[in-house]
Amino acid sequence: MTATLTPATVPAAAPAAPTTRTKTKRDIPTVVVIVLVSVALLLLIGLPLGKILVTAVSAEGLEVAQAMFTSPVNRKIVVNTVILGTLVGAIGTAIGFAMAYAQARMKFRGKKLLHLIALLPIVSPPFAVATAVITLFGRSGLITNKVFGLETNIYGLTGLTIVLALSFFPVAYMNLLGMLRSLDPALDEAASGMGANKWQIFRTVTLPMLVPGFGGAFLLLFVEAIADLANPLVIGGDFTVLSSRAYIAITGEYDVASGSAYSVFLLVPALLVFLVQRYWSSRRSIVSVTGKPSGRVREIEGWARVPLMVVVFGIAALIVTIYATVIIGGFVQILGVNNTFTLDNYRYVVQGIGSDAMIDTTVLALLATPIAAILGMLVAWLVVRKLKRGRGLMDFAGMLGLAVPGTVVGIGYALAFNRPLVVGNVQLLPAFAGGAAVFGGAVAIVMVYVIRSMPSAQRSGVAALQQIDPAIDEASASLGATGVTTFRRVTLPLIRPALLSGLTYAFARSMTTLSPIIFITTPQTKIMTSQILSEVDSGRFGNAFAYCTILIVIVMTVIGLLNLAARGRTPVPVAASGA
Amino acid sequence: MNIRKAVALASVMGFAMTLTACAADSQSGSQSEDGPITIACGAMEDWCQKMTEEFTKTSGIEANFVRLSSGETVARLEASKDSPEFDVWHGGPVDGFGAAKNADLIEAYKSPNAEAIPAEYRDPDGYWTGVYVGVLGFCSNQSSLDKLGVDVPSSWDDLLAPELKKQVSSAHPSTSGTAFTTLWTQVERLGGEEEAFGYMSQLHNSILQYSKSGTAPGQIAGRGEVAVGLVFSHDCVKYQEEGMTDLVVSFPEEGTGYEIGGVALIKGSKHQAAAQKYIDWTLTAEAQSFGPTVGSYQVLTNPDATSDDRMVKLDDVNLVDYDFVEAAAAKKGMTTRFDEEIASAPKE
Numbered sequence: 001m002t003a004t005l006t007p008a009t010v011p012a013a014a015p016a017a018p019t020t021r022t023k024t025k026r027d028i029p030t031v032v033v034i035v036l037v038s039v040a041l042l043l044l045i046g047l048p049l050g051k052i053l054v055t056a057v058s059a060e061g062l063e064v065a066q067a068m069f070t071s072p073v074n075r076k077i078v079v080n081t082v083i084l085g086t087l088v089g090a091i092g093t094a095i096g097f098a099m100a101y102a103q104a105r106m107k108f109r110g111k112k113l114l115h116l117i118a119l120l121p122i123v124s125p126p127f128a129v130a131t132a133v134i135t136l137f138g139r140s141g142l143i144t145n146k147v148f149g150l151e152t153n154i155y156g157l158t159g160l161t162i163v164l165a166l167s168f169f170p171v172a173y174m175n176l177l178g179m180l181r182s183l184d185p186a187l188d189e190a191a192s193g194m195g196a197n198k199w200q201i202f203r204t205v206t207l208p209m210l211v212p213g214f215g216g217a218f219l220l221l222f223v224e225a226i227a228d229l230a231n232p233l234v235i236g237g238d239f240t241v242l243s244s245r246a247y248i249a250i251t252g253e254y255d256v257a258s259g260s261a262y263s264v265f266l267l268v269p270a271l272l273v274f275l276v277q278r279y280w281s282s283r284r285s286i287v288s289v290t291g292k293p294s295g296r297v298r299e300i301e302g303w304a305r306v307p308l309m310v311v312v313f314g315i316a317a318l319i320v321t322i323y324a325t326v327i328i329g330g331f332v333q334i335l336g337v338n339n340t341f342t343l344d345n346y347r348y349v350v351q352g353i354g355s356d357a358m359i360d361t362t363v364l365a366l367l368a369t370p371i372a373a374i375l376g377m378l379v380a381w382l383v384v385r386k387l388k389r390g391r392g393l394m395d396f397a398g399m400l401g402l403a404v405p406g407t408v409v410g411i412g413y414a415l416a417f418n419r420p421l422v423v424g425n426v427q428l429l430p431a432f433a434g435g436a437a438v439f440g441g442a443v444a445i446v447m448v449y450v451i452r453s454m455p456s457a458q459r460s461g462v463a464a465l466q467q468i469d470p471a472i473d474e475a476s477a478s479l480g481a482t483g484v485t486t487f488r489r490v491t492l493p494l495i496r497p498a499l500l501s502g503l504t505y506a507f508a509r510s511m512t513t514l515s516p517i518i519f520i521t522t523p524q525t526k527i528m529t530s531q532i533l534s535e536v537d538s539g540r541f542g543n544a545f546a547y548c549t550i551l552i553v554i555v556m557t558v559i560g561l562l563n564l565a566a567r568g569r570t571p572v573p574v575a576a577s578g579a
Numbered sequence: 580m581n582i583r584k585a586v587a588l589a590s591v592m593g594f595a596m597t598l599t600a601c602a603a604d605s606q607s608g609s610q611s612e613d614g615p616i617t618i619a620c621g622a623m624e625d626w627c628q629k630m631t632e633e634f635t636k637t638s639g640i641e642a643n644f645v646r647l648s649s650g651e652t653v654a655r656l657e658a659s660k661d662s663p664e665f666d667v668w669h670g671g672p673v674d675g676f677g678a679a680k681n682a683d684l685i686e687a688y689k690s691p692n693a694e695a696i697p698a699e700y701r702d703p704d705g706y707w708t709g710v711y712v713g714v715l716g717f718c719s720n721q722s723s724l725d726k727l728g729v730d731v732p733s734s735w736d737d738l739l740a741p742e743l744k745k746q747v748s749s750a751h752p753s754t755s756g757t758a759f760t761t762l763w764t765q766v767e768r769l770g771g772e773e774e775a776f777g778y779m780s781q782l783h784n785s786i787l788q789y790s791k792s793g794t795a796p797g798q799i800a801g802r803g804e805v806a807v808g809l810v811f812s813h814d815c816v817k818y819q820e821e822g823m824t825d826l827v828v829s830f831p832e833e834g835t836g837y838e839i840g841g842v843a844l845i846k847g848s849k850h851q852a853a854a855q856k857y858i859d860w861t862l863t864a865e866a867q868s869f870g871p872t873v874g875s876y877q878v879l880t881n882p883d884a885t886s887d888d889r890m891v892k893l894d895d896v897n898l899v900d901y902d903f904v905e906a907a908a909a910k911k912g913m914t915t916r917f918d919e920e921i922a923s924a925p926k927e
Binding site: 071073135139140153233236238534 | 617624625643645646650651653654655657658659661662664665723745751753754786787788790791792794795797798799801802803804805821822823824825911914915918919922923924925926
């Protein structure tokens with residue numbers, strides 16, 4: 001059985017890898033994988049970033065960069081951006097942890113429902129939240145004004161923080177939930193056996209184990225927050241951030257040099273946070289899946305639950321209200337102004353250019369998802385298990401797609417792929433992006449989807465692999481399996497839950513991403529999120545709500561099918577604690 | 580294991596098939612002389628949709644549109660000038676068309692039908708032709724104004740009232756042609772660029788946020804998020820009709836700006852014949868009269884086109900002497916300056 005070796009995990013590459021039975025670590029299939037992954041990363045992220053850096057250090061770009069330090073207005077924008085990122089990172093991680101802890105360690109009714117509610121923001125475009133929040137809590141908001149008679153000002157930092165934290169906390173939730181579930185309950189039992197109470201266990205056992213998770217979640221949220229440009233445009237008020245400024249420079253003026261210069265300033269804090277987090281989490285070992293049997297989690301009951309339950313259900317109620325607003329808003333004339341039932345919004349969306357956008361977006365996201373998940377898992381595997389030298393570099397390169405703000409990725413793609421790639425006199429690649437590109441620019445969009453969603457697959461892969469004792473791999477190798485065989489037969493089954501969550505997330509993310517896409521949409525390839533932005537920006541909230549609802553339904557359907565398919569293929573749960 | 584292999588294979592094949600399908604599509608498109616044509620459309624989305632639909636119905640030529648604000652259009656044309664993604668630019672203030680003409684992004688085309696359009700609504704060199712006229716106005720929410728205790732604004736200076744702090748909405752002149760019309764109106768009204776920027780930085784304190792699209796402020800006012808939106812009055816009328824009944828239109832008595840909405844041929848269009856047919860069609864009375872059927876009540880430039888009571892009477896409004904040529908020449912510098920000096924400045 002083991003003799004036939006087809007790397008089914010590398011569909012994009014799939015050269016018939018030679019069957020070898022070497023016992024060295026660096027066997028040929030592994031080297032092939034390393035080379036292919038490196039080339040893919042170079043093309044997907046190296047080239048666009050390189051182009052941006054080159055443009056930013058051009059004479060014009062340097063002028064703008066210099067103005068960043070001299071002009072107080074620009075300095076304020078940089079400070080604003082960092083404040084926003086920090087707030088959203090901290091608050092979003094806190095919300096995510098509260099939800100995850102309740103889910104994993106507390107006993108209460110409605111857990112499944114709460115889980116679904118917590119994932120809702122992932123399957124929707126972020127400005128669904130912004131638009132609903134304006135309708136609910138704006139100056140003439142349904143709740144603030146119509147119920148409480150308040151004249152609140154939601155525009156600016158407050159509104160942005162609420163909207164972004166609510167939009168992005170599910171990332172933190174998913175990561176932390178996965179980690180909490182894979183913590184070995186035997187540790188808790190040991191602590192409690194030594195006389196520790198629940199609070200002491202939480203503080204001295206659970207929290208330290210989660211440190212990498214907190215760091216990772218904060219990083220993701222920080223970068224998501226500073227990269228987001230739809231929400232600052234919709235609800236930012238006079239709180240200007242770098243991403244919206246870069247966007248105006250490019251879409252309004254076609255000032256690529258300033259756009260790139262702003263991007264580089266966006267890049268710096270993002271990379272800094274990323275490096276800090278890596279250094280910090282790498283100092284702790286968190287091996288906890290050892291293949292040894294373990295106990296069961298004892299869930300918290302009684303009054304100790306109350307404070308957290310209040311918080312968790314409060315947040316859940318807010319999310320439900322927001323999405324109810326989105327759904328209802330699609331079926332009435334103008335929510336809050338004229339609440340007559342109508343199907344006009346749906347008619348407008350479905351009969352207009354909306355239907356093209358739905359098909360294009362879904363097809364491209366479906367193409368990108370498996371590529372992203374597999375690439376991410378491969379990178380994770382190489383980084384954790386295979387590479388000695390250059391592992392840091394590979395991990396870093398893989399994470400760049402996420403660490404680099406979406407706005408920067410988008411501008412980089414526009415710069416790198418709007419023209420054919422020519423080296424010397426040889427055209428290596430045709431133009432991928434822009435109106436004149438091959439396939440109407442669809443290739444660049446798939447590439448962006450891949451590079452943006454791959455890191456989350458990589459992260460979950462790395463987290464899962466780090467928790468698996470290398471002894472398991474070594475056992476496989478000592479039985480004569482090659483690296484790739486070990487990956488396929490041993491590692492992959494163990495990290496399958498992580499792979500599935502990576503896949504799910506990759507798809508949802510592709511469907512709902514906007515910041516990088518908006519710079520490379522073409523007339524031929526219409527993407528739903530950019531259509532929704534134009535509806536929201538023109539103030540046609542009803543159409544936007546209808547679009548968002550349709551988008552949510554598509555994402556939910558595909559995720560449902562994905563889960564069903566995965567369940568069908570996994571008759572036996574692999575890891576006792578993981579499934 | 581086998582299933583997994585099959586799935587991997589299927590995804591590769593799926594990818595390949597989709598690519599081939601797309602390839603077939605784009606090839607048949609780019610070689611045809613009769614379209615499909617792609618229109619950069621600067622007016623209301625439903626207007627754009629109606630226009631392309633009706634054109635396809637009468638001519639049999641397929642037409643697609645992308646709704647883009649005026650600054651965005653120029654940026655996109657600039658970005659893809661080696662191999663243009665659009666064939667025609669239809670709708671939106673001609674200040675942007677003038678900027679595109681100066682940047683060599685559009686091509687002169689004297690349509691045989693242009694004769695019917697009064698000369699003041701045509702570019703003397705034939706680069707663009709006017710299809711409608713719109714007047715800049717204040718689109719106010721009566722109940723918001725009542726709550727604030729402010730009268731319907733009837734002067735530019737009314738907008739500076741402290742009660743209206745963060746109660747006015749305008750678009751960003753970098754992206755929006757409407758907002759640039761607002762900016763240039765100040766130049767004409769106050770007599771110079773410095774004075775205009777002086778006024779705009781005062782107005783900045785009243786602005787809640789600058790939207791990307793020029794029609795948005797009317798909607799924002801209609802929902803009661805701000806008291807006054809700065810938009811073309813026909814957009815305000817459209818929102819009134821769509822159910823935002825609190826909205827009222829007013830005009831500044833010291834004079835307001837206006838737009839000529841244009842149509843132009845994109846330089847290097849790959850479907851020139853079809854694009855020219857489209858332009859010819861947009862100048863007919865029949866084509867222009869579709870505007871009011873979708874709630875767009877701009878004054879139409881073809882004298883034989885429908886007239887409607889909901890359209891603004893140009894003689895009743897005090898208009899500034901709007902120099903479109905000068906405006907186009909100054910556009911880029913002024914929007915950059917606005918973005919740097921005003922849009923991101925802190926408020927007092």
